[in-house]
Amino acid sequence: xxxxxxxxxxxxxxxxxxxxxxxxxxxxxxxxxxxxxxxxxxxxxxxxxxxxxxxxxxxxxxxxxxxxxxxxxxxxxxxxxxxxxxxxxxxxxxxxxxxxxxxxxxxxxxxxxxxxxxxxxxxxxxxxxxxxxxxxxxxxxxxxxxxxxxxxxxxxxxxxxxxxxxxxxxxxxxxxxxxxxxxxxxxxxxxxxxxxxxxxxxxxxxxxxxxxxxxxxxxxxxxxxxxxxxxx
Numbered sequence: 001x002x003x004x005x006x007x008x009x010x011x012x013x014x015x016x017x018x019x020x021x022x023x024x025x026x027x028x029x030x031x032x033x034x035x036x037x038x039x040x041x042x043x044x045x046x047x048x049x050x051x052x053x054x055x056x057x058x059x060x061x062x063x064x065x066x067x068x069x070x071x072x073x074x075x076x077x078x079x080x081x082x083x084x085x086x087x088x089x090x091x092x093x094x095x096x097x098x099x100x101x102x103x104x105x106x107x108x109x110x111x112x113x114x115x116x117x118x119x120x121x122x123x124x125x126x127x128x129x130x131x132x133x134x135x136x137x138x139x140x141x142x143x144x145x146x147x148x149x150x151x152x153x154x155x156x157x158x159x160x161x162x163x164x165x166x167x168x169x170x171x172x173x174x175x176x177x178x179x180x181x182x183x184x185x186x187x188x189x190x191x192x193x194x195x196x197x198x199x200x201x202x203x204x205x206x207x208x209x210x211x212x213x214x215x216x217x218x219x220x221x222x223x224x225x226x227x228x229x230x231x232x
Contacts, residue, residue: 015094015095016051016055016058016059016095016098017055017058017059017061017062017095017177018059018062019059020049020051020055020056020058020059020062021059021060021062021063021066021068023049023051023059024039024045024049024059024060024063024068024069025063025068027039027045027048027049028068028079033079034079035079035080035081036078036079037078037079038076038077038078039069039076039077039078039079041076042056042057042060042077042230052229053229053230054097054225054228054229054230055097057181057185057228057229057230058095058096058097058177058181060077061177061180061181061184062177064180065176065177065180067080068080071180071184073184073185093173093175094173095177096174096177096178096181096228097225097228097229099170099173099174099178100221100224100225100228101225102170103167103170103221104218104221104222104225106163106166106167106170107151107154107155107167107217107221108214108217108218108221109214110154110155110158110163110167110217111154111201111204111205111213111214111216111217112210112211112213112214113158113159113160113163113210114126114154114155114157114158114205114213115204115205115207115208115209115210115212115213116208116210117157117158117159118157118158118205118206119157122153122156122157123157123202123205123206125149125153125156125157126150126153126154126157126202126205127202128149128153129146129147129149129150129153129198130150130195130198130199130202132146132149133146133147133150133194133195133198134195137191137195143191147194148171150198151167151171152164152167152168152171154167154201154205154217155167155168157205181228182228185227185228185230186227186228187227190223190224190227193223194220194223194224197216197219197220197223198220200216200219200220201213201216201217201220204216
């Protein structure tokens with residue numbers, strides 16, 4: 001590692017979810033909340049900490065993975081038995097909403113480029129991924145793989161190997177925070193909407209409509225972001 005790179009890593013700003021997690025821990029300590037105590041609602045916490053609901057959810061999930069709180073879907077967030085001072089908040093790369101933001105920048109343009117450049121074989125690969133997502137709707141593991149295949153097939157359809165590498169990298173950033181966020185907040189409505197979104201993206205690419213493909217991809221990724229962020 002070069003000296004410049006090492007210095008850059010030492011001076012890098014901490015991930016936002018770690019900052020939020022630390023502030024929630026401070027709140028737990030200041031209010032002397034005992035194990036089993038219920039934290040204020042997400043809306044109240046976000047207002048008190050002056051952060052977005054998205055950042056709050058990342059921070060809460062980081063604390064859950066660190067053993068400090070327990071997030072119970074539909075019930076709330078509760079202090080765990082482990083003292084807040086002993087938290088081991090995971091540092092696993094960019095947070096889920098950072099990744100979604102980057103994907104919105106990259107994959108919207110990839111969809112538009114695919115509409116211009118996709119070969120018949122590339123279109124068939126995108127269609128195959130859509131069909132596999134529909135077949136594996138109830139199998140979360142297979143459905144996740146088919147989802148990845150869909151987005152990578154679009155990247156391949158651009159004919160730009162660098163874009164394929166970037167999209168693949170972004171998908172590999174799905175760390176423990178991402179998977180827990182998805183487990184807690186992904187709804188059946190989102191799953192069905194994703195299938196419709198993918199069909200719309202495929203249709204726009206197949207008809208060589210770049211602006212429509214860009215728009216359909218953006219609407220899809222924004223829908224996912226809104227759902228995971230609690231409508232924030």
